[in-house]
Amino acid sequence: MTVESGYGDIFGPQVPRTGDESQTATFALASAAYRDNPVVDIKKADNEWHQTEVKPGRSWAGIFRPNLGEAFSRAIVDRMLGPGRKPLIQSFGSEPQVAVEHALAANNIRKARDQMLSIVMVLCGVLFLPGLLVWLLVFQIRTAVARSADRRAGAMGTTLLVAVGALAVIFLIRMPFTGFWAWYARACVVMPVVGWFWAKQICERTAQDLRGRWDSLLAGSSIGAKVPEAVPTSPGETKADALRQSLAKLAAEQQSNSVFYAGPKGILGMGTRWGSWQLAEDLVPADPNREIHPFRSWDVIRAIHDDLRMLERNTINTGGFPTPSVRHWIVTPIAEGAKAVSRPEGTDVDAFQFKTHAIQDICNKQQFGAGDRHYLGVQWTLWDGQLVITMMITVTVLHQTLRIEVTGHALGPVNGLFTSKPEAPSKEVQKSFKPWETRKVALPLVSTDEVVRLTVRAPLSWYPPLLNWLGGSIALPEPFGLRHAWADQPWRHRFMADDALRAATPVLRVVHSAAIRVLQENGVDTEKFGTRSAFLSTQVQDPTPRKADVYDA
Template sequence: MADDGFDFRPGAQVPLSGAAGQTVATHALASAAYRDGDVDEILKADSEWHKSVVKPGMWSLFKPSLGEAFARTVQVRMLGGGRKPLIQSFGIEPQSVVEHCLAASRIRKERDSWLTAVMVLCGVLFLPGLLVWLLVFTIRRQVAKNENKRAGALATAVLVAMGVLAALALLKLPFDGFWAWYLRAAIVLPVVGWFWAKQIAERTARDMRERWASLLSGGGIGAKIPEAVPGSPGETAAERLRQSLARLSAEQQSNSVFYAGPKGILGMGTRWGSWQLAEELVPAEDGKEIHPFRSWDVIRAVHDQLRMLERGPLHTGGFPTPSINHWIVSPIGENAKAVARPTGTDVDAFQIRGHEIQRICNEQQFGSGDRHYLGVQFTLWDGQLVITMLITVTVLHETLRIEVTGHALGPVNSLFTTKPEPKTKTVSKPIKFWETVDRQLPLVDADEVVRLAVRAPFTWYPPLLDHLGGKLVLPEPFGLRHAWADKPWRHRFMADDALRAATPVLRVVHQAAIKVLAENGVNTEKFGARSGFLSGAIQDPMPRKADVYDA
């Protein structure tokens, strides 16, 4: 592939997309790497068109938490060797999210190294007792899944009965000698190991929650990934990781996007509005011909005028500086599971070259092939709202058509913006029993300690752990942002921003295009009348599913 020849130069990788301060959406997604809780919670955050899947494993005791599954799956999908192409994540820095996934995995590896030592010293060396205790916890977990008070009482009774039997075994056994003491140790040491593991897990859980809260509070705690910084030419693993991060940043800047039917342009959101100006090209004066011009001439004039959008006659807040790009849109199937980025001599580091963009703009307007769109993009609400207006110009026979479409990508799901809450339990006061107080609970409960300790020895080979406990499967084609984006129309101010942006952009596009037509000897009377009509029609405040054709 041409993209594989990208020159990954050493040194710091400077983010190229997004302005300063667009960090809310980035930090919200990055915080998922540090979260605890059930992995199934992430299924509630899926967008309308993109659904994740949690594949079950062989034993529920090995099931990953939300943070463990998210961090591993995202870093493998975005950095793994031979990975499929990614969809751009507008409004966020995907490299920052992946770096936090790597940092969270590093913290967990350090914890799991300690837990592995505990398991070997207090568990594997006393395997019979460990297996019995694991059996008890497994039974308790299965019974406790029932939302039934009797089931909960039965689970507690199982543990109590096991404790009584253990006490009897410690006091008197039918035989003496080495095996008697070994049996006693096999009963006691797994419990000692559990207490030791609890301290390790609790310390790590506090660290994880501090990072989670810091990201959502705007503190922006940095992701430490020393394994991505080669210390010498021989550190091939670190060099490969650094190159993968650089490749991820380069792909994020690609000017190639994909249109997937009713799903819209992947990464930009569905098309909520479309306005078309199509009139006949008639000479301005009888007996004279129109001066030859091409679609690119109109697009270039529109591009120049769109750069003036942030300027206005009044001193108001107005538009922020927009991002204006030429996009090449490739059609794919509605249910396609992968995309293929353009390759060849016309592509340089995922960027389609300027001469090829001009050729597509002028020549590929009908029939198969990619299409050219000029896009003006506003990233608002600290990255939570991405408004994209796309403009395309086509000339077929004597008809010139200027089409403006609106796309809006809403905020990331609220699951990612929830801060950690302390675990508490409401209990009655011992004397004033009619009053209650919230008692602070440990962050890691008994079942979680067992789960972490059992998983720890297998973390050296993650594929085996995926087989035993299950894993998270991301929706394809995958992009960090659009996979978990909500619709902006539920947020009144976000919806207003999307609707308000359409009118001035449409008017600038029409004014620039009509000026080019007039300069080339075209009668612009019909174009002006049609433009005025569209200028009034665009003020209809109702967004629609313009990509869903009811035919």
């Protein structure tokens, strides 16, 4: 059962509607589960702050090495749904649950393929083990020789396979045995070859299915991820119910209003801080004969919150801002090199969400020294989820000084590795009568070596830890969040950079005008605040983003 409207029901796979073009980043990340690239390609997506580790397997077990899709989908499912998993970082601008469900669907497709290949392996391989071992040895030698950079070595590998095939034919004709063992020896030569042809058909069908889903996701007309094991059909299905609860927990954690500040890395999930503007002046009564009417930081923040919700309104009909997300955030500081985060617990937190009274207390009281801090954030998800712009506002009052700080954060597009479409395998060869010219020759979708690799891996696929030990795996960067782990900087894209820079000035002016209005209502002299605000309005027009969290001290 698939749910294809909105976020769906928590009892089933929650996927966006077919053709939802606002999910480009989500679908790009989800497509990695269906890819057949070499696993080391994941290193191409590393950024300045997050590096994915490719864990090697045993040096003698190269045939068990996974490809990118196999390793990625297994790592994503284990990290995001595994029992006792560590907390996750929110994936702003994407839906991590969709990517996880596509990883589950990809695992199911491969599991069905491996079940068929296991039957082939038993009927055509294990029952004729001597022949299977000889053919595997030949293929391993051929693969090792073919990997050489020397062309002659590559041709030698193909020659070796042909020579062994010729010897096999001679062996069939000039059989040194008689009776039962003669027929068994012939079967040991023939049946592994028959099994290879059978396995090739299975692998081709599965590869076409996986590549079709990969291409469909990147084209925007995505097909839903079928995860029937996430839908309990009876009260006794504890495994299905546990998976359903894990998906629901993932969705709840994605909506958490708690984030983490990791020094120069910025707020995890929102990107690095590229700009900071501070307005700080003394609270002086407008009327020397009267005292200031008491107010709190929350009063200023609430007025700013109400005005920020009007940002999409425009004086001139030029499109303007789309409707932003305006939320209160509780920010927890962690070390730059921290490998894990800890979600807050207690009576002030419900389903990963700080309650309103707790937010107000932190806003009014925790402004100096240890503890969490309160920020008001206005966030836009643009470019079909490829750009996330977040402006964070905090208000503090120390002694007689009120400080309003506005900071800009930007999370760029997912790495180009995830947006590359599948290409039909091909190679360039010299023309027969024009050796100075080349032409492209189409190759089979699944190569000979790939069929052997998949068939040998299949019987062990029921126990992934053993496959990971033999062939290797990938370790996701921590603290892990699906979106920010593979995000590039937006400054290399001219229009994305423009959007991030343009958002700062309107937000800054709305924040200042709302704050000054509250101060005037409470009897504060706002002349210095107005002068400082005008100065900052000029300063914010500087078109250069900076590394605001890298203090040169």
